[in-house]
Amino acid sequence: MSEPIMRLEGIYRSFRSGRTVIPVLQDINLDINKLEFLCLVGESGCGKTTTGKILAGLLPPSDGKIYFEGRDVNDLRGNDRRRYRRSVQLIHQDPYASLNPTQTIFDMLSFPLLHHKLVKGQKAARKRAAELLELVDLTPVEDILDKYPHELSGGQRQRVSIARALTTDPSVIVADESVSMVDVSIRIGLLQMMMNLRDELGVTIVFITHDLALAKYFSWEGRIGVMYLGRMVEVGKTQQLIANPQHPYTRVLLSAIPEPDPEKTRTKRHIQLRSEDIPRLTELPPGCSFHPRCPWYIEGVCDHTVPQLAVPATSNSQVEVACFPVQEGQALELYES
Amino acid sequence: MSQPMNDDVVLRVDDLSIVYQTKRGNVQATTNISFDLKRGQAMALIGESGSGKTTVSLSLIRKLPKNALITQGQVLYQRDGNVRDVLKLSKRELREFRWKDCAMVFQGSQNAFNPVLKIRTQFEDTARAHGWTDKNAVRERALELLRLVRLDPERVYEAYPHELSGGMKQRTLLALGVLLNPQVVILDEPTTALDILTQRAIIDVLNEMQQRLNFSIIFISHDLSLAAEMADVVATVYAGEIVEIGPVNDMFYDPQHPYTHGLLTSVPKLDHEQDFVSSIAGAPPNLISPPSGCKFHPRCPYATDKCSEDDPTLTGEKPDHLAACWNKDALLEAREEIARKELAQ
Numbered sequence: 186m187s188e189p190i191m192r193l194e195g196i197y198r199s200f201r202s203g204r205t206v207i208p209v210l211q212d213i214n215l216d217i218n219k220l221e222f223l224c225l226v227g228e229s230g231c232g233k234t235t236t237g238k239i240l241a242g243l244l245p246p247s248d249g250k251i252y253f254e255g256r257d258v259n260d261l262r263g264n265d266r267r268r269y270r271r272s273v274q275l276i277h278q279d280p281y282a283s284l285n286p287t288q289t290i291f292d293m294l295s296f297p298l299l300h301h302k303l304v305k306g307q308k309a310a311r312k313r314a315a316e317l318l319e320l321v322d323l324t325p326v327e328d329i330l331d332k333y334p335h336e337l338s339g340g341q342r343q344r345v346s347i348a349r350a351l352t353t354d355p356s357v358i359v360a361d362e363s364v365s366m367v368d369v370s371i372r373i374g375l376l377q378m379m380m381n382l383r384d385e386l387g388v389t390i391v392f393i394t395h396d397l398a399l400a401k402y403f404s405w406e407g408r409i410g411v412m413y414l415g416r417m418v419e420v421g422k423t424q425q426l427i428a429n430p431q432h433p434y435t436r437v438l439l440s441a442i443p444e445p446d447p448e449k450t451r452t453k454r455h456i457q458l459r460s461e462d463i464p465r466l467t468e469l470p471p472g473c474s475f476h477p478r479c480p481w482y483i484e485g486v487c488d489h490t491v492p493q494l495a496v497p498a499t500s501n502s503q504v505e506v507a508c509f510p511v512q513e514g515q516a517l518e519l520y521e522s
Numbered sequence: 523m524s525q526p527m528n529d530d531v532v533l534r535v536d537d538l539s540i541v542y543q544t545k546r547g548n549v550q551a552t553t554n555i556s557f558d559l560k561r562g563q564a565m566a567l568i569g570e571s572g573s574g575k576t577t578v579s580l581s582l583i584r585k586l587p588k589n590a591l592i593t594q595g596q597v598l599y600q601r602d603g604n605v606r607d608v609l610k611l612s613k614r615e616l617r618e619f620r621w622k623d624c625a626m627v628f629q630g631s632q633n634a635f636n637p638v639l640k641i642r643t644q645f646e647d648t649a650r651a652h653g654w655t656d657k658n659a660v661r662e663r664a665l666e667l668l669r670l671v672r673l674d675p676e677r678v679y680e681a682y683p684h685e686l687s688g689g690m691k692q693r694t695l696l697a698l699g700v701l702l703n704p705q706v707v708i709l710d711e712p713t714t715a716l717d718i719l720t721q722r723a724i725i726d727v728l729n730e731m732q733q734r735l736n737f738s739i740i741f742i743s744h745d746l747s748l749a750a751e752m753a754d755v756v757a758t759v760y761a762g763e764i765v766e767i768g769p770v771n772d773m774f775y776d777p778q779h780p781y782t783h784g785l786l787t788s789v790p791k792l793d794h795e796q797d798f799v800s801s802i803a804g805a806p807p808n809l810i811s812p813p814s815g816c817k818f819h820p821r822c823p824y825a826t827d828k829c830s831e832d833d834p835t836l837t838g839e840k841p842d843h844l845a846a847c848w849n850k851d852a853l854l855e856a857r858e859e860i861a862r863k864e865l866a867q
Contacts, residue, residue, distance in 0.1 A: 398790045442792060443722075
């Protein structure tokens, strides 16, 4: 396999609130391969958004290294650094909050174009902005360019957001919950448009979501990383991970999701957790942070050492799991029984 | 709907139309909405934002904004053989009706509690406002309900809202909602903004509560999975009208309206290898000047000339599964085509 376009190595990030230190990310290692569809999934507070911000260079990690095209971004200076910042773009979650209400769509799109000297003059900027809007299927382009955000619907705004991310000709786009604020009926249209961007422009898209069904759809040919309380607990090929989830947390999640099929969803077996309360990030349990809730927890092991991501010896897939019972081949038997 | 109300019908909405008066003109928020809610039944109203689902539910407890005008229709409520029109209740009767007969849990209910009062005080205040002053009896009932929603009752009852997590607050709110034993509970997006596992807990708790206390539920959601899991009856709302209504299985396995079908095909499923999913093209119409004929026709892939001229009414082969569409056959053909493709895969 060729070199990954981005790599996170041992990333830690904590925030400070008064005297308490909140560890939001712990030891994240992740390769992002060129042109792959990668999804990060997890519940709120799992660190998926922070990971996205760190990838985009909007937030420095407390510890660890970020590589872009094989080079440590900390060593990048001058033009190289600017190129990295241009090449990785973030699309925010809420299209109602992320667009400046006092600017027209043209203002928003032309600013980065002119600032980075990607085009010369207003006329060229307008032409380029129109092309970008066409890429995100926002037509009629000439009408949209002079509109303000309040004149657009949620779905249209999100398309503007995506067009704005494309202005700097990025090679990686981090889309943070980019469709969760728009209506169900148009989500898929947005996703499909984003998937097409990969083929048309050659961008790698990292999609962050809490919706496993959407993640499955988006990254069917790619990978999913499942996060829990600041750690990656399972990562691997989507088709293998969804068909055969291994980490207890992933299994619990998949078993808990209601499905849009009355008979199936009502007969679905739900795995019972030992506790429904999510531990606070400031009072993380020792060892595996899922152990107080895990139905397969082994006393003296799980509450003692933090498990590392690895392909279980008994597994016939390449999905990596951070779980002692799974790695030792115990959880599966318990699960079957 | 002029049939007499059977004993098992708790709530009947009959030909209800509501208009919002705005500077830009009158917004036809709901048009000729009719349905029956039976005792112990759970009904889901599904549709996009702006479709009028919330307007319908607000009208049931007369909590519409000031610029709303009910132009026609009635909301009949039956308890112990007495039938009353909610829209004609006096102020005093309305105070009685709310919470004791019909309770509503709003969207984003995590913010519904007063942050400076203990949960206990908020339960007691609610009870007192409805003439229930025996604090010990209130406490007993409250603890029982909190246990029912799987919380540690003693701890939660004496806690302040900030000491509870989002999911716990939502469950506490459900307990508070049924404190006065209402017959109808309205839930506006009950699981939106909650995490998957919290959502699962809420669904389980709601199912259990409903079985134990036997109230009826109307819930508003854009989440089809939730409707599939919880509802007995599903109504699809589009541009202020019910375009299809029927038992949950009929609605999911045999949708008769292109809009319902469109919603169903716009959500990817976890257990399918690859999905034939697609969005519904276009956007919901402007309700100040809605399209002529069937309001869905500008977005409908099966629309014919007739659709832009005549507004279809709810009809169906089964008496309880109705849809308002002129071209049900075209939809049926399209569905068969999709089924063939899925089979071939």
